[in-house]
Amino acid sequence: MKYKTTMALVLGLMVGATAVAGQPEVATFAGGCFWCMEPPFDKLDGVISTTSGYTGGREANPTYKEVSSGKTGHTEAVQIVYDPGKISYRKLLDVFWRQINPTTPDRQFVDVGSQYRPGIFYHDDAQKRLAEETKKEMAESGRFDGPIATEITKAGAFWPAEDYHQDYYMKNPKRYKFYRFGSGRDRYLDKVWGKGRDS
Secondary structure (H helix, E strand, O other), rough: OHHHHHHHHHHHHHHHOOOOOOOEEEEEEEEHHHHHHHHHHHOOOOOEEEEEEEEEOOOOOHHHHHHHHOOOOOOOEEEEEOOOOOOOOOHHHHHHHOOOOOOOEEOOOOOOOHHEEEEEEEOHHHHHHHHHHHHHHHHHOOOOOOOOOOOEEOOOOEEEEEEOOOOOOHOOHHHHHHHHHHHHHHHHHHHHHOOOOOO
């Protein structure tokens, strides 16, 4: 699995507080079901890997069952390792905002609960600044019916999800498409952004 080959790299990047020129960097986003958050980033030139997992909670090494209960405080998230020489964090943010409903604090489409809350988990001050700038832009865009509820939080421990969740859209394309269509995600995103959006 791709996430196994990159976890040592990710852990090393998370420990270092300062980005090094020419080295990969990490971005962490929560946008509801992580199955739906991997594909739009995987297709971007400059993205090295995406890993589905859990973050923002209290428990170490949580399982999908535990996170799904809503009792661990985690949210489903995707962690992205990328080459900043090929793609900017700002571009990743632009893609992120086009995947979610930012007005629902504890829900994304058919999935309800704090484990599906949308969020940006920043790894340094530069990411925090850009996250806040783009959140303000979303609030002022006039695209949304309610206030922007997406949280911006300092990144903490990220726990990779079980193997069967990684690249789910490629391993189980029919089930993924059925779920995605039924979730209403694309209908909402097409309404807000148009069919030319990143998806």
